[in-house]
Amino acid sequence: MDADKLLAERRMVEAVLFAATKPLALGEIAARLPAGVDVGAHVAALVAHYGERGVNLVKVADKWQFRTPPDLAFLLREEVEESRKLSRAAVETLAIIAYHQPVTRAEIEELRGVGLSKGTLDVLMEAGWVRPRGRKQVPGRPVLYATSEEFLVHFGLETINDLPGLEELKAAGMLEPMDQALEGLLGKMVRVADGGDDTASSDADEQEDAPPLL
Template sequence: MAGTRTANTSRSERTKAADERMIDRELEDLPAELRWREWMLRVEAVIFASAEPVTRETLVRVVGRACSIDLLIDDLREELRTRPYDIVAVAGGWQHRTRAAYGPVIRASAAPTRSGAASLSEHEAAVLMAIAYLQPVTRGELSKVFGKDVSRDTIGSLRDAGFLSSGPRSPTPGAPYTYVTTKQFLSVFGLETLRDLPDLERLEDAGLLSRQALAQDTTTEPDGDVLED
């Protein structure tokens, strides 16, 4: 079995290398305007076909050395300005996203979408939001924030959805594991980095999240969380 996987991996790498050799990245035989246009089409095709945000390192494989990815993306976004979708920077790469104005239309259509956020319950979404702002945070600390127990099932559902992973152990008694958000979280919620999260003070003013709950009691009881693979 291991030998088969190794052979398949080797074959895939050879195919990838052959494809890269077949692609004329520089396009020196084309006029500058047509060359730029072809690079735009290539980049858009890669982003459109990808199931996850496409990094700069990936895009440079299909364009010339003199090509500016940032300027190329700017031109693509300008062309899409009147379309219901855009190319946005998320999770360290770029991805096609439907414009927010068309969200109600898509929800009304009941069409299946690629977003995992739609399947979250209100409580799961609230817990995920708290983790995003307070990470790394333990389950016990989350329970203080919500004033009630945050179950292992809730954490497990968010982990299964790919939104959470285990962080470092907390320095509190019992050294419980903490939880942090993942690149999948950034991608699904359209964030390039955690710095793009809405302002925490506004959420506190709206009563949706409280940092004081963590500061009221610096002694955390062991919550018995264990790291799951």
């Protein structure tokens, strides 16, 4: 292929990815380009090109996005931490869902050892990190909860299997303490509060019984 044409195609792929506000699948990139462009080859070349730069092209949730390298995350941490705060109760709930999904509200309460207020799940769903995933085929058919694609994107995970310590915890036959296992992951984006705030319920709030989601 002509070198100038190859360079032009690569620049188009780069521009599409740079301008995107969310990760893009190869097919989504190809849909914006002229027919015949080998998007996969150009993405691979861009991954190598940006490998040691101030931004990297990374794969998250089977899609592609430019991101700040982990070793430079400290430069942005203050701004990100101030944008969203979760209570410790919400962090624990998110960890349980991430490691046990799909899981029901009753199962979350059993693992945490305290009642779960509806507000905690609402906060996680409003953040886009948790979503309903059908109903469990038991009496009452309670709602099952799982993490979303946005959860993978937000925390830079290609799949849920990339959660820290998941394989080791499974091999040991235990998944606790889950909030500690997620501490490094959540620490990138979330400031864990000892008490509640106006966007998340506190541990004390979750002691109250709430009607189950059916």
